Amino acid sequence: MTAITVTVSSYGYASGMSDLRDYVVGLNTQVPVYGGRRPYINLDNAASTPPFKNVLEAVNDFAPWYSSVHRGNGLKSRLSTELYEEARQVVAQFVGASPKEHVVIFGKNTTEAINKLSYRLPLKKTDIVLISHLEHHSNDLPWRAQATVKRIALTPEGGIDQADFTALLNQYAGRVKLVAISGTSNVTGHIPDIHWFACKAHEASAQIFVDSAQLAAHRPIRIGRLDDPAHLDYIAISGHKMYAPFGTGALIGRCDTFTRREPEYRGGGTISLVTPTIVDWAAPPDGDEAGSPNVVGAVALARAIKTLERIGLSTVARHEAALTRYALTKLKEVPGLVVYGETKPSYTSNRSGVIPFTVGDVPSHLVAAILGFEWGIGVRSGCFCAQPYVMSLLGHDRQAQHRIRYNLLHKRRDLLPGMVRISFGLNNTRKEIDVLMQALAAISEGKYGEYTVDRVTGFYSPTGVTEDFSGYFKI
Numbered sequence: 001m002t003a004i005t006v007t008v009s010s011y012g013y014a015s016g017m018s019d020l021r022d023y024v025v026g027l028n029t030q031v032p033v034y035g036g037r038r039p040y041i042n043l044d045n046a047a048s049t050p051p052f053k054n055v056l057e058a059v060n061d062f063a064p065w066y067s068s069v070h071r072g073n074g075l076k077s078r079l080s081t082e083l084y085e086e087a088r089q090v091v092a093q094f095v096g097a098s099p100k101e102h103v104v105i106f107g108k109n110t111t112e113a114i115n116k117l118s119y120r121l122p123l124k125k126t127d128i129v130l131i132s133h134l135e136h137h138s139n140d141l142p143w144r145a146q147a148t149v150k151r152i153a154l155t156p157e158g159g160i161d162q163a164d165f166t167a168l169l170n171q172y173a174g175r176v177k178l179v180a181i182s183g184t185s186n187v188t189g190h191i192p193d194i195h196w197f198a199c200k201a202h203e204a205s206a207q208i209f210v211d212s213a214q215l216a217a218h219r220p221i222r223i224g225r226l227d228d229p230a231h232l233d234y235i236a237i238s239g240h241k242m243y244a245p246f247g248t249g250a251l252i253g254r255c256d257t258f259t260r261r262e263p264e265y266r267g268g269g270t271i272s273l274v275t276p277t278i279v280d281w282a283a284p285p286d287g288d289e290a291g292s293p294n295v296v297g298a299v300a301l302a303r304a305i306k307t308l309e310r311i312g313l314s315t316v317a318r319h320e321a322a323l324t325r326y327a328l329t330k331l332k333e334v335p336g337l338v339v340y341g342e343t344k345p346s347y348t349s350n351r352s353g354v355i356p357f358t359v360g361d362v363p364s365h366l367v368a369a370i371l372g373f374e375w376g377i378g379v380r381s382g383c384f385c386a387q388p389y390v391m392s393l394l395g396h397d398r399q400a401q402h403r404i405r406y407n408l409l410h411k412r413r414d415l416l417p418g419m420v421r422i423s424f425g426l427n428n429t430r431k432e433i434d435v436l437m438q439a440l441a442a443i444s445e446g447k448y449g450e451y452t453v454d455r456v457t458g459f460y461s462p463t464g465v466t467e468d469f470s471g472y473f474k475i
């Protein structure tokens with residue numbers, strides 16, 4: 001049984017930063033580009049990271065032992081149940097959750113976690129949820145469905161304006177039930193002082209949710225005890241952004257919320273008793289994990305967390321801050337390139353390694369296509385599921401937004417505004433940034449191939465080239 005335990009003893013760790021690349025799968029993959037092949041450079045870690053090698057090993061080692069959890073009596077079921085619950089503890093410890101006060105609910109991802117919380121909180125349409133203007137759509141739309149959303153304004157650097165937050169708390173005193181903000185922006189990398197926001201929210205008798213999708217793999221998170229005014233009431237994380245892309249994330253929060261009211265999904269696993277006329281709901285977390293859970297995903301997430309802990313999130317943060325400083329310095333040298341959000345290379349304490357930019361008037365999807373097809377560099381382009389924020393950063397007013405809507409209604413996604421985003425993981429290097437800079441310099445000088453845009457999707461591809469994926473992988 002020791003061979004498949006999710007504890008750390010069975011696999012090795014590198015001792016220094018130079019070994020960090022050894023942790024990650026697929027880093028030296030050669031990909032075809034114009035005129036040959038290049039090693040793939042993944043600068044899209046904010047969307048999804050590759051898996052850690054030892055996470056993949058955990059999945060493979062566990063597979064022969066996998067069986068259904070909680071209700072089976074066979075050895076494999078007992079073992080799977082043990083590991084699933086151990087994984088829950090690993091997640092709890094990762095954020096400093098207390099077994100007496102908190103519950104860890106496994107689910108697919110951050111989006112699912114936020115939707116769940118939005119159903120589980122006793123919100124009414126007249127209640128106010130304060131979100132910021134920089135939120136990902138996943139930390140905006142679920143709240144709009146349950147309550148009245150008010151948006152905290154941005155600072156000139158694209159951060160969350162603390163003065164506006166205080167003013168909104170005063171303006172809506174007694175009505176603000178929840179403050180829901182990102183622990184790190186997926187657009188500019190801005191890291192708000194979440195514990196300051198927590199203190200203010202609690203002073204106003206509101207609770208706080210921190211969307212930690214972009215935080216968990218980059219900075220330590222402390223949820224805090226409930227009697228600490230700086231505690232966080234709820235957080236959500238996604239395994240696929242933490243080197244464990246196997247379909248599991250988690251909502252971690254105060255237990256009392258999940259003992260009240262009925263769960264939003266009902267069915268197997270959620271009850272303690274069902275008769276034709278009675279339903280007694282199971283205690284948390286079971287009542288909130290309807291159906292058969294993703295045990296493999298939970299084991300993978302736990303292994304990734306153990307690995308991040310062993311490497312040390314402060315080590316990760318230092319490495320990514322150094323890369324961010326370097327990239328911000330170099331980006332300044334590219335003619336016509338504009339970086340959005342905080343641009344000072346020295347300012348890395350309150351930001352992660354996520355950098356958005358535009359290159360002159362070259363459309364963002366075209367820049368991304370050139371980077372991908374000619375340089376083997378993977379980045380994101382567009383609005384990154386944060387349209388209000390990106391449009392504000394680009395200076396698009398209401399009138400411009402109506403024009404954008406008109407274009408979308410007429411199937412012209414190619415006319416959507418957007419940016420290019422690079423985002424670092426622990427495996428990125430300065431050398432990779434140097435290749436990116438070479439590519440961006442070429443783009444700014446107009447040195448790139450011919451591309452055709454698909455007006456409906458907005459995406460660009462090299463003119464006359466048809467991609468063939470049949471040689472890569474078969475299901």
Ligand SMILES: Cc1ncc(COP(=O)(O)O)c(C=O)c1O
Nearest residue numbers: 109110111136138186211213238
């Ligand atoms: C800040 C933020 N919140 C929420 C999400 C949604 O995460 P998921 O797609 O894992 O549900 C993302 C994804 O990019 C994100 O960056």
